[in-house]
Amino acid sequence: MxxxxxxxxxxxxxxxxxxxxxxxxxxxxxxxxxxxxxxxxxxxxxxxxxxxxxxxxxxxxxxxxxxxxxxxxxxxxxxxxxxxxxxxxxxxxxxxxxxxxxxxxxxxxxxxxxxxxxxxxxxxxxxxxxxxxxxxxxxMDAVADGSKKGFLIDEMSKELWMCVIAPKQIEDGLQNSVTTHVARQTLERILGMPLYERMKVYEDFCVKHFDESSKVAFQMSYWCNRSKPVSxxxxxxxxxxxxxxxxxxxxxxxxxxxxxxxxxxxxxxxxxxxxxxxxxxxxxxxxxxxxxxxxxxxxxxxxxxx
Missing domain, CATH: 3.30.460 (Beta Polymerase; domain 2)
Structure with a gap:
């Protein structure tokens, strides 16, 4: 042992x-x-x-x-x-x-x-x-903290993560003219990338905007309502x-x-x-x-x- x-x-x-x-x-x-x-x-x-x-x-x-x-x-x-x-x-x-x-x-x-x-x-x-x-x-990533910027960062992070885990869902949304927080042309460009590059875009966004919210959480758990954001x-x-x-x-x-x-x-x-x-x-x-x-x-x- x-x-x-x-x-x-x-x-x-x-x-x-x-x-x-x-x-x-x-x-x-x-x-x-x-x-x-x-x-x-x-x-x-x-x-x-x-x-x-x-x-x-x-x-x-x-x-x-x-x-x-x-x-x-x-x-x-x-x-x-x-x-x-x-x-x-x-x-x-x-x-x-x-x-x-x-x-x-x-x-x-x-x-x-x-x-x-x-x-x-x-x-x-x-x-x-x-x-x-x-x-x-x-x-631990920035999530919504009650501010407009915090909300926007949270929503954009979610859309970028969906490009990784469920690209078909994002693609269908674009085809049906669903409103997105990430620019349509940006999402279309990301969807054309290989898996690892899509993941890198998501991670780079999380790093770049980490300091723009006062609250953090493990995003996937937070988005599924299994955890709460904390200061x-x-x-x-x-x-x-x-x-x-x-x-x-x-x-x-x-x-x-x-x-x-x-x-x-x-x-x-x-x-x-x-x-x-x-x-x-x-x-x-x-x-x-x-x-x-x-x-x-x-x-x-x-x-x-x-």
């Missing part, structure tokens, strides 16, 4: 009334190993990053993982995030893997740092992209807090962030993991799991049809 960070990893235990199994502890242990790789790169390249969402909540309330959570999320402000992506591509070596739209056959607007020796199976029909245990690294002032300053025996950077205004997002965050509320249905193993490589389980399913299908 790799270095052990989780206390009593070989035994199940009850935390906050929830059964934490040894398998879950092994997944946590791998995620901490990946987090420390993110931390190493960020410190080497002077890139500020923060625990975010459930990881921030777990750090503040449990000094570690929320017992019913199974992932680690960190956030980096968009200009610094672009430096992180560039640095990670140079720094991270196998068996670790940097997964984003530029490195794998998957369209996402964030980055995952994962271990190819493990499994976090999200797509059983796939095998076309890496599916190891991962740490999410989210860019940039929340992220001024860094305070380090205990997380399963290591120190993790938290925004200086973490209390304000958690109150805005979760309300009375100090009271634990058991809720499903964001990765319900994802099959995770710290011991089985994702390619082996996909191969062997799909083989068994095919054999079972053959039997049922005889």
């Amino acid at each position: 790799d270095k052990v960070y989780i206390t009593d990893i070989e035994h199940d235990e009850i935390r906050s009334g929830f059964l934490v199994t040894t398998d879950r502890k092994k997944i946590w242990n791998k995620e901490i190993e990946l987090l420390l790789e993110v931390d190493r790169i960020c410190k080497k390249h002077n890139i500020p990053y923060f625990a975010i969402d459930g990881t921030m909540l777990g750090c503040a309330r449990h000094n570690g993982f929320i017992p019913w959570d199974d992932d680690i999320d960190v956030a980096i402000m968009r200009p610094d995030y672009m430096r992180f992506v560039e640095a990670a591509a140079q720094e991270i070596k196998a068996p670790f893997f940097v997964q984003n739209i530029y490195t794998d056959n998957i369209i996402i607007n964030w980055t995952k740092i994962m271990d190819d020796r493990t499994s976090a199976i999200e797509d059983w029909d796939g095998g076309c992209f890496h599916q190891g245990i991962f740490v999410d690294v989210f860019p 940039k002032n929340v992220f001024k300053g860094i305070t380090y807090m205990d997380f399963e025996g290591i120190k993790v950077p938290m925004p200086g205004g973490y209390d304000e962030f958690l109150t805005e997002v979760y309300g009375n965050w100090r009271v634990p509320v058991h809720s499903p993991s964001a990765h319900e249905g994802v099959v995770m193993s710290a011991d089985i490589p994702y390619d082996v799991m996909l191969r062997d389980i799909n083989r068994e399913l095919l054999q079972c299908g053959d039997y049922l049809w005889k």
